Amino acid sequence: MKTGTTTRKLVAIGAALTLALTLAPTAASAANYKESDYPKAVMTYRAHPAGFNDAAEVTTPGPRCSITTTVVSAGGVRVSVRNELASLVRELLARTKQMGYTMEAASTGGYNCRYIGGTTTPSNHAYGRAVDINWNQNPHSYTFRSTIPPAVVKMWMNAGFYWGGHYAKHDTMHFEYVGAKSAIGTYYKKLTGQSVPTPPTPPAATETSFPSLKQGSTNTAAVRTLQYGLTARGYSLTADGVFGAKTKAALVKFQKAKGLAADGIAGAKTWPAVLPTVKSGSTGAAVKALQTELRAAGYSLTVDGSFGAKTKAAVVAYQKAQRLTADGIVGAKTWGSLVD
Template sequence: MNLFKKARTVALVATLSAGLVAGTASIADAYTRSQYPAAVMTWVRTPSGWDDAARVKVSGSSITCNVPTKAATAGAATAHVRSELQPLVQELMRRTVAMGYTLRKADTGAYNCRFIGGTRTPSNHAYGRAIDINWQSNPQSTTFKSDIPPAVVKMWINHGFYWGGHYTSPTKYDTMHFEFMGSYSSINTYYNKLTGSTTPPPSTVATLAKGSTGARVTTLQKTMNTWFPSYADTPLATDGIYGTKTENAVKEFQRRTGLTVDGRFGPATRAKFQQVTGVLV
C-alpha cells in the first residue's frame, strides 16, 4: 500500500484503467510545489572541507576528474557517489524505496565528470556529491513537475542535501536533483542522525598515499606536527601534498603503534591515528 496521499487527474485514472487491461500501466503521482517542505540547507558552490581543487581540473573546454567513488544501490537503481558519501546515500536510497517510491535503474544516477550545461563550471556530479532520481518523471524545467513524495524530499534535505526543486535562480526547477551541501566533517553526523547509530558508517574513505593531495593531507600534516614534533621528519610542510617526508612520518607512526609499515594512510592507520590524536582525517 502506498504510504503517500496521491493526487490524480481523471485523465490519469483513465490511462491507468486502460493500461491495466493491457497489463502495461505505469503512472506517477503528481505533487504541487506548495506541498514540499522549505529548503533546509543553503546552496553553496563548495561545502567546507572538500578537496575539490585537487579532484577536478578545468583547462579551457576540458575537464578531468580524479574522484574516488563507490556504488550505492537500492532496488534496481545504482548510483556511484563519492566514496565517503556512499553509506549515507545508500541508506537514503534504501529508505526512499522502503517509503514506497520506486527508484528506476534507467534514469537514476550520480557521478559524471562534466560541466554544468552551457557553462565551464564543474557540476556537483563531477565531484560525486550529486544524485539524480528518476529524471524522466522529474525533469529540469521552467515548469515545476515532481512525482517524488514530499516526505522523501524532507528526509533527504534533513540529512545534508539541497533539492533542485528549491532552485530560484535561474528559475529552472530540477526536481530529479539532490546535492550534498554538508561539510566534509558532517558526513558521519548525518549518517548517525539518519540511522540512530553512535558508531561511524562502514569505512569507505579513500586511502592516502604518496602522490595524494588535498585538505585531508593538510589535516594529517598539521596533526603530525602538533602531536609528534620529535619524529625524524617533522615538522612537515602543511602544503596538502603527500610527499616523501609525509610518507616517512606515517611510517614512523606505524612502527611506533605496531601497524604494518607501508607509509599508506589506510583504514587501520586512520583508525589508530584517530584513537591516539582524537583527529579524524
C-alpha cells in the same frame, strides 16, 4: 464577443487535454505533487561546501575529475558517488525505496564528469556529491513537476542534501550534498542512529611492550629514554644512551625504592614505573624522553622538555597512526609503543 469567448474556452480545453496527455504516462505510475506540498529549503545552496578539495579535484578543460567514487547499489538502482558519501547515499536510496517510491534504474544516476550543458562550468555531478532520481518524471524545468513524495525529499534534506526542486528553475530529480565534508558522519548517524561503517580494521599492529635493557645493552635510543626517565625520578643521569655502571647503579636504587626486584634490568615491570604519565603542561626529563622518541618516530619537534601544543599534536598523530587511544596523554601503552 460570444463567439470569441467560446473559441478561447476551446483553446483552453485543448491545452488542458494536451497537458493531461503529456502527464498521462507518469501519472499512471506515480502521483504528481505540487510545489507547496514540499518543505521549504533549510540549507543554503553552496556549490563548494567546506572541506572538499574541489578546485584541485575537478579541473578544466574537459573537465577532468580526479575523484575516487564508489558504485552504490541500493533501492533498486546503482549510482556512483564520491567515496565519503557512499554509506550515506546507500542508506538514503534504500530508505527512499522503503518509503514506497520506485526509482527507475535507467533514469537515476550520480557522478558524471561533465560540463553543465552549453557552458564550461563543471556540472554539480562532476564532484560526486549529486544524485538525480527518475529524471523522466522529475524534469529540470521552470514548470514544477515532481513525483517524489515530500517525505522522501525531507529525508534527503535532513541528511545534508539540497533539493533541486528549490532552484528557481526547478530540478526536482536533483539532490546535492551541501554540508561540510566533516559533517557526513553526523548526518549518517542522525539518519540511521549508527556510526558510518568503517572497513574492518586489521588487528592492532601496535606493540606496547618495552624492551629489556641491562648494563652493556646497545639499544641506544631505549637506554637514553631510560636515563631521561630515571632523571625524572630524581636519579640524575646524562642521557648519552650508554648503559654503564652509573646507569645500572641508579636503576638498582630506583628499583629498591619502588619495591621492585633490584636486578638492574629494565623490564616489563620497571619501565612503566620509571616513565611517568606526561601530558599538556608537563615539563622536565620525561618530556625530553618523549620528544626524543617522537623525533625518532618521524615527528619534527624540539627537545625542550616542555609539553606544549606541538608536542601534543605529535602525540595525538602518533596515537592515531598506531591505533592507540588518541587522547594526547602519554601513559604506559603509548610509552610502550614508542620505546622499542
